[in-house]
Amino acid sequence: MSQETNPALTTIFVEDRATKRRLRKARLVVSEGPDRGKDLSIERERITVGRSVICDMVLADKAVSGTHFEVVANEQGFLLRDLDSTNGTFCGASASSEALRVREVWIKPGATIRVGQTQIRFEPVQGTVDIDLSSDDRFFELVGKSVRMREIFATLAKVGPTELTVLIRGETGTGKELVARAIHRASRRTSSPLVVQDCSAIPKELIESTLFGHERGAFTGATDRHRGSFEQADGGTIFLDELGELDLALQPKLLRVLENREIKRVGGDRTIPVNVRVVAATNRDLRQMVNEGTFREDLYYRLSVVQIDLPPLRERPEDVPLLVEHFLADVASRRWPGEARRFTITTEAMTRLQAYPWPGNIRELKNTVERAASLADGTELGVRDLLPSSQKTPPVPLPGGNAEKFVEEGLPFKEAKQRVLDAFEASYLKALLDKHGGNVTRSANAAGLTRYHLRELAKRYGIRDTGE
Numbered sequence: 001m002s003q004e005t006n007p008a009l010t011t012i013f014v015e016d017r018a019t020k021r022r023l024r025k026a027r028l029v030v031s032e033g034p035d036r037g038k039d040l041s042i043e044r045e046r047i048t049v050g051r052s053v054i055c056d057m058v059l060a061d062k063a064v065s066g067t068h069f070e071v072v073a074n075e076q077g078f079l080l081r082d083l084d085s086t087n088g089t090f091c092g093a094s095a096s097s098e099a100l101r102v103r104e105v106w107i108k109p110g111a112t113i114r115v116g117q118t119q120i121r122f123e124p125v126q127g128t129v130d131i132d133l134s135s136d137d138r139f140f141e142l143v144g145k146s147v148r149m150r151e152i153f154a155t156l157a158k159v160g161p162t163e164l165t166v167l168i169r170g171e172t173g174t175g176k177e178l179v180a181r182a183i184h185r186a187s188r189r190t191s192s193p194l195v196v197q198d199c200s201a202i203p204k205e206l207i208e209s210t211l212f213g214h215e216r217g218a219f220t221g222a223t224d225r226h227r228g229s230f231e232q233a234d235g236g237t238i239f240l241d242e243l244g245e246l247d248l249a250l251q252p253k254l255l256r257v258l259e260n261r262e263i264k265r266v267g268g269d270r271t272i273p274v275n276v277r278v279v280a281a282t283n284r285d286l287r288q289m290v291n292e293g294t295f296r297e298d299l300y301y302r303l304s305v306v307q308i309d310l311p312p313l314r315e316r317p318e319d320v321p322l323l324v325e326h327f328l329a330d331v332a333s334r335r336w337p338g339e340a341r342r343f344t345i346t347t348e349a350m351t352r353l354q355a356y357p358w359p360g361n362i363r364e365l366k367n368t369v370e371r372a373a374s375l376a377d378g379t380e381l382g383v384r385d386l387l388p389s390s391q392k393t394p395p396v397p398l399p400g401g402n403a404e405k406f407v408e409e410g411l412p413f414k415e416a417k418q419r420v421l422d423a424f425e426a427s428y429l430k431a432l433l434d435k436h437g438g439n440v441t442r443s444a445n446a447a448g449l450t451r452y453h454l455r456e457l458a459k460r461y462g463i464r465d466t467g468e
């Protein structure tokens, strides 16, 4: 992958402090194909092109996938990334040169992109777009000083007080629930309830009645009338966590609530109006699921009015010191209430924490720091105290048998489940890739995963593949 030197995003500093980001404008122009003449100005950090209405540039070409490719602007340039399209994305320096099928490539002005029967030119445009950064290092309970987090804080400050539906995307432990809480607290709904509903934690047959409630006698065991999460959240906010796990059959019902703001209890025929703001989160790429037909396009369209992409902690190590300080102060105030005693941490230990990739993100960092501080004899923490849990303890053996241990340790359900899942995903992927000689295409086919999803997982667990 050859790299462009001209950054698409530049950070502007005032006296050592990043104050805003500047995006170099560019545009995509369709030069051949059914949509000839269509163009899209790139004025955001990420744009998607494909046949689906959820895309920023919608193409009519039948040989183009639902979400075909994206262009991401960052400090290195504009990155073109194929989104696991069926017919591939091809790129050449100009229309006449031989185009190469690409998975990820830095594109330069004048580059020609071919998808299906369509040819698109990538062109520079005069001018820039300024992206605001918050001047604060926190937003309600969220802490972070990195440019990416302060950009998110600025967005949250803007969308919080509105009624807009928000979709939060991020790996596990990146703070999606905390973002949802912050949105609720920044809204005018803050004196009404925030109802948190983890869609992956409810058995399939109960999800409809959990969300929308049921009438007495609606099904065996429904001895009383039950108000669902939407009714409970009336006047407030509902946070639908792990939305990617929501059964396809239930998705039209959720869509109806978003469109009409009314629900029907299971076993009832009365429509009940609900005044609820919806914030949803997922650790999956829902665009990809739309492409695969496992997530409804119209529902995604409704949900993604505002999208917040939470970066993994390994991409913002500059946030680690502030987070560590925040968690240590928390433990100190619990351990020595009313006293000024504080924990400190050696420079070497902090450097190690910043260098570690944190697959469990902030949740893992928080647990590591809190455990070390709770067990420490003194107030200075060194490298030995702070070895991340995953480096200290042997990998968790697969399910069964361990549940009692988790409970005994007082591990929250979510975290215990995550540990087992992580261990499973890592060993499954490793075995899968080993079996297929590191070949991604064959491994993905054998496991019924998309190449894109498989590569994302491999990246997360630091498992090497051949890239084929």
Ligand SMILES: Nc1ncnc2c1ncn2[C@@H]1O[C@H](COP(=O)(O)OP(=O)(O)OP(=O)(O)O)[C@@H](O)[C@H]1O
Pocket: 141, 142, 143, 144, 170, 171, 172, 173, 174, 175, 176, 177, 178, 179, 241, 283, 323, 326, 362, 363, 366, 414, 418
């Ligand atoms: N920016 C942050 N500042 C302070 N604490 C944070 C931040 N982000 C996450 N945390 C803490 O890390 C833990 C995990 O956060 P949270 O539950 O919001 O993550 P999540 O993305 O919703 O995880 P999952 O996908 O597993 O549901 C929580 O204890 C939360 O308080």
